[in-house]
Amino acid sequence: MSVGILSKYIDDLLSAEEEDIQHYLSQMPGGREDLLPLLLAARAAHRAIAAIEVDPVLEGESRQRAQEALASPGGAAGLRSDAAARRGPARTGLVGRFRRLAGALWGRRRKGDD
Amino acid sequence: MQLGRGANDAELVARVAAGDSAALDVLHGRYYARLYRLAYVKLGSREDAHDIACETFVRAVSNLPQLHPLLTTSLYPWLHTVACNLVTDMLRRKPLRTHLSLDDRSRAEVAAYIDQAPNGRPLPDQVLERREVQECVRRAIANLPEAQGVAVFYRFIGEMTIREIAQEMRKSEGAIKSLLHRAMASLREALAGTPAARGITTGQVGATPARGEADVGRDSVQVHR
Numbered sequence: 001m002s003v004g005i006l007s008k009y010i011d012d013l014l015s016a017e018e019e020d021i022q023h024y025l026s027q028m029p030g031g032r033e034d035l036l037p038l039l040l041a042a043r044a045a046h047r048a049i050a051a052i053e054v055d056p057v058l059e060g061e062s063r064q065r066a067q068e069a070l071a072s073p074g075g076a077a078g079l080r081s082d083a084a085a086r087r088g089p090a091r092t093g094l095v096g097r098f099r100r101l102a103g104a105l106w107g108r109r110r111k112g113d114d
Numbered sequence: 115m116q117l118g119r120g121a122n123d124a125e126l127v128a129r130v131a132a133g134d135s136a137a138l139d140v141l142h143g144r145y146y147a148r149l150y151r152l153a154y155v156k157l158g159s160r161e162d163a164h165d166i167a168c169e170t171f172v173r174a175v176s177n178l179p180q181l182h183p184l185l186t187t188s189l190y191p192w193l194h195t196v197a198c199n200l201v202t203d204m205l206r207r208k209p210l211r212t213h214l215s216l217d218d219r220s221r222a223e224v225a226a227y228i229d230q231a232p233n234g235r236p237l238p239d240q241v242l243e244r245r246e247v248q249e250c251v252r253r254a255i256a257n258l259p260e261a262q263g264v265a266v267f268y269r270f271i272g273e274m275t276i277r278e279i280a281q282e283m284r285k286s287e288g289a290i291k292s293l294l295h296r297a298m299a300s301l302r303e304a305l306a307g308t309p310a311a312r313g314i315t316t317g318q319v320g321a322t323p324a325r326g327e328a329d330v331g332r333d334s335v336q337v338h339r
Contacts, residue, residue, distance in 0.1 A: 003288075003295045007276065010294065014273055038295065041302040048251035049270050052154050054147045058164045063142045066171040067135055 001028055002035045009039055013046045123189040131179040142171060145190065149197050152271050155252050156201045166204065170197045190272040191282045254304035262297035265290060 005024050012018040021039055025032045121140060129137035146167055153166035173196050174189075181192065258266060261283070268274045268282065280287045 003291045006295055006298060007291045010269060014270070037302040037306075038298040041298040041305065044247075044251045044305065045255055045266065045270055045298075045301060048248045048255070049151055049155065051248050052151045054150050055160075055164070058168075059142075059146050059150075062146055062164065062168040062171060063139060065168055066138055066142055066175055069172040069175040070130065070133065070135055070138055 002031055002038060005035060006038050006042060010042050010046075013042060123187070124185045127178050127181065127185050127189060130175065131181075138175065141174075141189065145193055146171070148190065148271050148273070149193055152194065152197055152267055153201055155255050155267075155271070156198075157204070158249070158252060158256075162204060166197055166200050169200055173200075187281065188272070188274055188278055190274060191268070194267065194272060250305060251301075254301050257304065258297055258300055262293055262300055265293045266297045266301075269294060 005027050009018065009024050021036070021043075024039055025035060028035050121137075123141070123144075126137045126141050130141060149167035149170050150163050154160065154163035157163060157166070170193055174193060185192070255263070255266060264283065265279060268279045269276075274282070276287050276290050280290045283290065285293070
């Protein structure tokens, strides 16, 4: 039974809706002495973790680094660029046609040289 | 499509994988603090905790394109694993100087703290003492047995539901509740061993401080027999 009460207490702690500890103890009249240390441990853990303050400046730096990573060659955006590069440039439009033609002529000339 | 703060992780990850920087900002806002706290609990250093959280995100960005088709629920377990691996690497390179256990001095500080705050009013010098108590609790969490520690991190830092933890750890929901129960017992045991802590089970205990404060306690809980 204490497993269920403790679980509910942790739920309530995390949602900031916890009742007074007496409320939880009253649900287990025969086992209060076993339950109380567990509730206190949960409360201590929750508060110790919540008290670890995050520096907004450092958080901003981290966000910036993540954004740079996204835009870099190794990032998600970069991976997409690599894939596009492997496929080669699009050969449509005037420039593409010119390059295709130039490539074909250059290849013919190289064959002729042989 | 507009990105809401309530967008689920799978959707955000897919968008980041497609190069969406706004989606990355949402994920970063959602998880940076959790990763920072995870690393801080394990390492006890703010600078190192920031480095770990930061590097976890950089690695995440590189791996999200491969990850996103597989992700169905919370991204936290995956980030948690990456961060823990980075912590392990860091500890290999730079072992902790402090021994992670409650020594006699720490136990005495916990006892002194609880003894001096019986009426719900913090004394001026208790700010420092409160930090000491927080540090004791941090060490105790960091020293929990492996499975208990993972469950505690998932529940208290990752804020995952029991069902999500059960899926992630491939156990039943009942098993996860039992694991958390054992974890709290271990934690209590680690923080015990002082006259004041023994007194907790019989009457005076600390704390229902204002939200956000992390002391072991300062109000009184009477155990009615």
